[in-house]
Amino acid sequence: MNCPSCNSVLEPGRLELGLTLCLACARANPVPKVRGAMVYAHKTAGAICLMAPDDFTRYRKLTNRRGQQSVLRNVLHANGRAV
Numbered sequence: 001m002n003c004p005s006c007n008s009v010l011e012p013g014r015l016e017l018g019l020t021l022c023l024a025c026a027r028a029n030p031v032p033k034v035r036g037a038m039v040y041a042h043k044t045a046g047a048i049c050l051m052a053p054d055d056f057t058r059y060r061k062l063t064n065r066r067g068q069q070s071v072l073r074n075v076l077h078a079n080g081r082a083v
């Protein structure tokens with residue numbers, strides 16, 4: 001089997017794993033990893049929310065606590081303080 005991108009022969013190890021791109025093409029065009037985060041939409045059980053790396057970065061920015069302050073301060077104007 002050949003790589004559909006560069007038409008070179010696929011490495012046998014990658015073929016056994018079911019991968020379709022050769023190592024050089026896979027390294028040249030890496031697939032972004034899907035990230036997951038625990039989301040508590042209900043009080044009894046959490047769920048894993050899968051998201052793209054950019055969405056995960058934004059999620060962490062909005063939900064990451066700094067010290068004892070509420071996460072609401074991450075989304076409020078002027079961090080929720082009176083201006």
Ligand SMILES: [Zn+2]
Pocket residue numbers: 003004005006007008021022023024025026
């Ligand atoms: Zn290739």
